[in-house]
Amino acid sequence: MTEQGPLILVVDDYEDAREMYAEYLRFCGFRVAEARNGNEALEQAFSLMPNLILMDLSLPGMDGWEATRQLKADPRTARIPVVALTGHALAGASEGAKRAGCDSFVTKPCLPDDLVVEVRRMLGLPQTTPTDR
Amino acid sequence: MARPQPARSLARQTLSSGTEAARLELLEYFLIHHDDLQRCAQASLEWLHRYAGVKRSVCLLADRDSGTLVGVAGFGVGADDVEMSESSLSDEGNPLVGALASAEPIIINSGRANGGSTRAALGPGAYAAVPLRGVRDREEGAVGLLLMRPGSDTTADLSWLSTVLGQKLDQIRGRGSLAEEVRKLRRERSLLFTIINSVTDPIMLTDTEGRLIVANARAEKLFAAGEEESEGRRRAVELNNMLFSAALSRSAVEGPSEARELLLVDPSEGSDLLFEVLSSTVEDSREGTGIVSVLRNITDLRRATEQIEENYQRLRVLEAEARTERDRLNLIIDSVADPIIVTDPTGETVLMNAPAEELFTVPVTAADIAERNVQANDAHFSSFISGLLLGEGGPREIRRGEIGLVNPSSSELIPVEAIAGKVQSESGELTAVVTILHDRREALERVRLYEQLKLASDELQARVQAATAELATQNELLRRQAIELEQASRLKSQFLANMSHEFRTPLNAILGYTHMLLHGVAGDLTVAARRQLTRIDSNGRHLLTIINEILDITRIEAGKMPIQISEFNPSEIVPEVMAELDPVIARSKLIVTPKLDPEAPPVHSDRQKVKQIVVNLLSNALKFTHQGGIEIAVMHDADTGSVSIAVSDTGIGIAPEHHERIFEDFRQVDSSPSRQYGGTGLGLAICRRLAGALGGRIALRSNLGQGSTFTLTIPVDATP
Numbered sequence: 001m002t003e004q005g006p007l008i009l010v011v012d013d014y015e016d017a018r019e020m021y022a023e024y025l026r027f028c029g030f031r032v033a034e035a036r037n038g039n040e041a042l043e044q045a046f047s048l049m050p051n052l053i054l055m056d057l058s059l060p061g062m063d064g065w066e067a068t069r070q071l072k073a074d075p076r077t078a079r080i081p082v083v084a085l086t087g088h089a090l091a092g093a094s095e096g097a098k099r100a101g102c103d104s105f106v107t108k109p110c111l112p113d114d115l116v117v118e119v120r121r122m123l124g125l126p127q128t129t130p131t132d133r
Numbered sequence: 134m135a136r137p138q139p140a141r142s143l144a145r146q147t148l149s150s151g152t153e154a155a156r157l158e159l160l161e162y163f164l165i166h167h168d169d170l171q172r173c174a175q176a177s178l179e180w181l182h183r184y185a186g187v188k189r190s191v192c193l194l195a196d197r198d199s200g201t202l203v204g205v206a207g208f209g210v211g212a213d214d215v216e217m218s219e220s221s222l223s224d225e226g227n228p229l230v231g232a233l234a235s236a237e238p239i240i241i242n243s244g245r246a247n248g249g250s251t252r253a254a255l256g257p258g259a260y261a262a263v264p265l266r267g268v269r270d271r272e273e274g275a276v277g278l279l280l281m282r283p284g285s286d287t288t289a290d291l292s293w294l295s296t297v298l299g300q301k302l303d304q305i306r307g308r309g310s311l312a313e314e315v316r317k318l319r320r321e322r323s324l325l326f327t328i329i330n331s332v333t334d335p336i337m338l339t340d341t342e343g344r345l346i347v348a349n350a351r352a353e354k355l356f357a358a359g360e361e362e363s364e365g366r367r368r369a370v371e372l373n374n375m376l377f378s379a380a381l382s383r384s385a386v387e388g389p390s391e392a393r394e395l396l397l398v399d400p401s402e403g404s405d406l407l408f409e410v411l412s413s414t415v416e417d418s419r420e421g422t423g424i425v426s427v428l429r430n431i432t433d434l435r436r437a438t439e440q441i442e443e444n445y446q447r448l449r450v451l452e453a454e455a456r457t458e459r460d461r462l463n464l465i466i467d468s469v470a471d472p473i474i475v476t477d478p479t480g481e482t483v484l485m486n487a488p489a490e491e492l493f494t495v496p497v498t499a500a501d502i503a504e505r506n507v508q509a510n511d512a513h514f515s516s517f518i519s520g521l522l523l524g525e526g527g528p529r530e531i532r533r534g535e536i537g538l539v540n541p542s543s544s545e546l547i548p549v550e551a552i553a554g555k556v557q558s559e560s561g562e563l564t565a566v567v568t569i570l571h572d573r574r575e576a577l578e579r580v581r582l583y584e585q586l587k588l589a590s591d592e593l594q595a596r597v598q599a600a601t602a603e604l605a606t607q608n609e610l611l612r613r614q615a616i617e618l619e620q621a622s623r624l625k626s627q628f629l630a631n632m633s634h635e636f637r638t639p640l641n642a643i644l645g646y647t648h649m650l651l652h653g654v655a656g657d658l659t660v661a662a663r664r665q666l667t668r669i670d671s672n673g674r675h676l677l678t679i680i681n682e683i684l685d686i687t688r689i690e691a692g693k694m695p696i697q698i699s700e701f702n703p704s705e706i707v708p709e710v711m712a713e714l715d716p717v718i719a720r721s722k723l724i725v726t727p728k729l730d731p732e733a734p735p736v737h738s739d740r741q742k743v744k745q746i747v748v749n750l751l752s753n754a755l756k757f758t759h760q761g762g763i764e765i766a767v768m769h770d771a772d773t774g775s776v777s778i779a780v781s782d783t784g785i786g787i788a789p790e791h792h793e794r795i796f797e798d799f800r801q802v803d804s805s806p807s808r809q810y811g812g813t814g815l816g817l818a819i820c821r822r823l824a825g826a827l828g829g830r831i832a833l834r835s836n837l838g839q840g841s842t843f844t845l846t847i848p849v850d851a852t853p
Contacts (some may be wrong), residue, residue, distance in 0.1 A: 016642040020649065027654045087637040094301035109677060111648045 006123055008029040011041040011067070012085065013059050016027070017108075021054065024112035025119070036061025040101035041069055045077050052122055057086045057097060064099040072101030081122045083108065147589055155184045156293060170194070170305040174206035177279075177298045182208055185290045187281050189324075191215060194277040194302060195222060195233055202229060202278075203315055230580030232262035238291070241411050241767040247450075247499065259283060263295045276302045299310040335408070338415075343378035346423060355397055355406075355428075362400075369400035379408075395428065407432045453785050472549075472570040480522055480561050489570070492538055492547075503541040510538045514568070518553050521566050527556055529560060535573070548573045626691045631638060633684040640680070644673045682815040686798065689822045696826055698852055699741045703776050704729040704767045710747045711765075714755065721755050728766040736776050738851040742823045743778075746831070749816045750780040750843045756785035761840070775829070779844040787835040797822045820845075827851045 008030045009095070012018035014107060015036075033048050035041040037059045052095040057064035064084065071077040084097040087108040096103050106118055120127050159180045163173055174192040181187040188208035193202050200222045207215035224230055228241045242259045261283040264275030277301045279291070294585070326349075329336050335352035339345055345356060356377065358370040380395045395408045408428040451614035466473050476482055485493060493511060495504045513536045521532055532553045540548055553568040559635045570600050647670045651663065658666065688694045711718065718725055747765070754763045761783025768777045787795060798818045817831075824831045829847030 014638055014642075017638065017645070018643060020645045022656060024645075024649055027649070087634045087641070109637050109644050112645050112650060113652065 005030045006125075007033060007048060008035045008119060009035060009036040009041065009044050009048065009050040009053045011037075011054065011059070011064065012056040013037060014056070017056075021112060021115060025116065028116050030119070038064065038067035041067045045071055045080065046074075049076070052078060052082055052119060053082045054119070055082050055084050055102065065096060068097075068100040068102055083114075083118060083122060097106055156290075156297075159294075160297065161829045163297070167297070168301060168305060171205050173301050173305070173712045174298065175208075177294055178206050178208035178685050181279075181281070181294060190279060190281040192277060192279055192298075195275065195584050197222070200772045202227075202233075205277075205315065229262060229280075232264055232278055235264055235275075238263040238295075239647055263291055263294050265299030265302060267299050269551065275299065276733065285424065334430065337424075337426045337428075338423050339381065339426065341422055341424065343374070343381045345673060347506070353426070355400065358400065365403070366400040369398045371396045373400070379428075380410055381412065384410070394431070397428075402721050404434070405429060407435050417575065420652070469569075471572065472568070474514070474568045476522070476566045477771070478516055478565070479521060480519075481650070483565065491539065492570070496542060499651070503721055506539045506544060507539040510541070513538060514551075517551050518566050518568060521553055522563070523556055528555060528561060530555065536570070538570070565599065622690075626687045627688045629683055630691075633680045633687070636676075640673060642679055644677070647673060648817050674830060679815075682819060685819050686815055686822070689819070689826070694823075694826060696851070699740050700735050700737050702733065702735045703778060704731075705746050706740070706747055706763050706778070707767060710744060713748060714751055719753065721758070723755065723758055724762040725751070726762060726764045726765055730767050732742075733767050733769040733776055734849060736847065736849050736851070738827050738847055742827060743845070743847065746820045746845050747778055747780070747825055749820050750778075750845065753816060753843070754782035754784060754841070757841070758782040774849045775846050776849060777844050777846045781840065781842040781843055783840040786837045786841055787833070788833075788837040792833050792835070795833075 004128055008025050010018055010022050010025070011034075012021070013036050018034055018036070022034055025032050025102055032133075033044050033050060035044045039062050041053070041055065041059075042062075044050070055064045056069055059067070062094060064086075068084070068112040069080050071080065071082065081103040082101065083104040083106060084100075085106050086097070104122055105120060106115060119125075159176060162176045174194070176190055178187075179188045181190055185206070189206070191204055191210060192206040194205050195202050201218045202222055208799060219501040220227055220229065222230055222233075228239075232239050232241070238257055238261050247289070259282075263279040263281070265279060266276045279295060279298070279588040330350040331349055332349060335355055336348040336349045337345060337352045337356065345352075348356060355373050356370060358367045362370075376395060376397060380393060384393065393410050395410045397406050397408060398404075399406050409431045410426055410428055411424040412424050415608070416426050417423060466484070466486045470488060472492055473484075473486045474482055474489045474493070475484040483492070493507060493514070495507050516538055516798035517532070517534055521530070530554055532551075534551050536549050536551050537546060538549055549570040550573050551568055551570050553566055555563055556565040556567055558564050647666055650658065651666050651670065681724055685694070697737050707729060711727065751763070751765065763783075764779075764781045766777075766779045768779065769775075770777065796817050797816060821831050824845055824847065826845050828851045829845060832844045832846065833841065834844070
């Protein structure tokens with residue numbers, strides 16, 4: 001089942017958060033790939049062609065906005081939904097993400113459960129809780 | 134009439150004693166009027182009438198030079214009849230011509246032809262023609278003829294008369310042509326008329342009744358009007374006649390000597406004419422008593438008199454005015470505080486006002502020093518005006534100068550400014566010099582005071598400038614401090630924003646892993662572990678709330694809180710809020726009652742912010758209420774166009790003195806570390822700021838132990 005689940009690329013420079021989301025997504029039945037910055041995110045995206053990308057916007061080197069712009073500009077990856085993740089709750093953060101091409105926007109702190117709900121929504125999957133399984 | 138000398142040559146005639154005196158009377162007359170042929174003839178005919186009873190008679194004179202028989206006098210017949218009874222001496226058939234040659238009177242029968250106009254003059258019937266014999270018994274016959282009705286008892290007188298008159302006429306005629314004499318008379322008469330007509334004053338002869346007998350042309354204009362004249366003119370003339378008659382009768386009563394005035398009307402122009410009437414009575418033997426009046430036009434004279442009178446009165450008024458003016462001028466000059474002196478060209482003072490007198494006259498009770506002072510003043514003044522008196526400078530030159538005078542009594546120095554000007558007659562001759570002295574002591578004192586004042590003012594100004602500079606320095610300092618404070622505030626906001634972000638990242642992991650553990654990602658949990666994880670979760674969430682609230686305040690202060698207006702019904706907010714807080718409500722065991730206004734209209738506002746406020750108010754109410762209930766009411770005020778959401782509780786209440794304080798940042802009523810109630814103390818501060826951002830407000834009605842009601846009021850349309 002794990003081999004058949006949708007592939008989610010989790011991009012976050014903060015390891016605890018990245019692994020937490022990755023672990024929970026796996027727990028919830030998704031396949032997960034990880035990237036620590038924008039460049040890795042692009043590499044992984046082009047090589048793995050994930051079903052969805054969870055993109056933290058504040059990244060060292062190439063940031064999430066730029067990575068998203070390049071993904072959306074490339075015909076190979078343009079159709080992959082990008083869910084932006086940010087701890088910046090200040091005004092304008094969500095607009096900047098939308099402009100960069102993000103399809104959805106989630107503010108940290110975001111409970112793993114809430115994130116999975118958003119991922120399922122974006123992929124058009126039925127909402128089931130882990131306990132339901 | 135004065136009695137003349139007795140007649141000489143004619144007195145030798147023998148006369149009857151009864152008529153001796155009568156004959157002498159005639160002869161006397163002849164002597165007086167010895168050269169007037171006509172008068173002598175006329176007097177003879179009158180004599181005949183008086184003494185011989187001849188009622189009508191005519192005297193004819195034979196003028197051999199012109200060959201005519203001319204009528205020269207008539208009695209009892211018209212004057213025209215006399216003048217017209219002229220006939221030719223060469224007419225042999227004329228009985229009168231024949232009578233001239235006769236020695237005795239002849240009777241001419243009126244039935245016979247050639248009676249001429251003489252017969253008509255005497256009337257029909259026979260008449261006697263008495264030849265008048267001259268001194269020289271000439272061939273040509275009698276000098277003239279007397280024509281009359283024949284009578285028996287007149288012969289002696291008639292014979293005497295014919296002789297006397299004949300000789301007299303002969304005498305007079307010897308001096309010239311008879312006809313010439315007559316014509317001369319007529320010319321004289323005409324000249325006389327011309328003369329009196331040429332007199333511009335009206336001259337009139339009237340009878341005693343005022344009836345006009347003779348009038349000159351001017352008088353006729355006033356007193357005579359023919360039928361052909363205009364109505365107005367005739368009336369004027371009539372009026373003039375009445376006025377004149379009245380004047381005459383007055384003069385008759387009061388005596389003629391006085392000249393009197395008479396106001397008449399000019400018939401031509403209708404204007405008034407004033408005349409002075411001089412009347413004198415004349416006696417005329419033929420015409421009887423008459424009155425000669427000379428009217429002198431004094432209209433212009435009167436007008437001139439009145440004019441003179443008027444001018445005189447005006448002059449009197451002007452003189453009075455001039456006197457008043459002069460008095461006033463004197464008063465003014467005296468009332469001028471500055472000394473004024475008027476000097477004539479010789480340097481004599483002709484006028485000075487009271488202040489000048491104080492300087493230039495010695496007081497009665499003065500000491501010697503006063504006299505010397507006055508002399509000194511005089512000398513100074515004289516030298517000042519001497520140039521002007523000597524004719525220096527132009528006619529309009531004003532001389533200014535300073536003179537050092539002294540007060541005669543006190544010897545106090547009086548510096549004066551003297552201003553002198555010339556007064557000149559129209560011909561440019563200098564008539565006076567007027568000098569005004571102005572005491573400069575006051576001005577000098579003023580200058581001194583001004584200097585002092587200026588000094589003080591300068592000092593003050595310097596102080597003000599120093600103070601201003603100090604103030605500017607302070608202001609600059611304050612400005613810099615303000616900038617620094619602003620920067621510090623901005624840094625604080627930025628720091629808080631960064632910190633909240635930094636807080637979130639670890640908190641995200643804490644909450645996330647706790648969540649995962651609770652969801653059994655790491656396998657089943659013991660009851661104790663689950664309870665402990667639940668504590669971590671709840672405290673983490675509380676920490677998150679605090680961080681979010683700090684972030685909200687920071688955003689609002691930085692003006693970075695976006696307002697998103699949408700249309701929604703405020704009533705639908707209430708169940709949503711209640712749903713959100715359902716776990717808390719359930720735990721509190723309180724009853725929360727919504728009271729919704731179905732009439733409340735939809736509002737245009739920020740739905741999320743309104744909801745946030747109500748959540749905050751309700752959670753506060755739940756936190757501070759231990760028993761009783763909570764009510765959430767939605768109300769609409771159409772008058773003010775606002776909607777209110779009121780959250781009322783039966784909680785501990787707030788003392789009035791704390792009503793304001795609880796809306797301040799990080800405040801609770803109890804701020805002590807050992808306080809009973811948790812929370813950041815930012816909730817109400819945020820609510821109030823959010824309400825303000827929506828154009829609304831939050832009001833509190835509460836008392837200690839009596840519950841609280843927080844009311845959010847927002848406008849129906851918050852669109853800026």
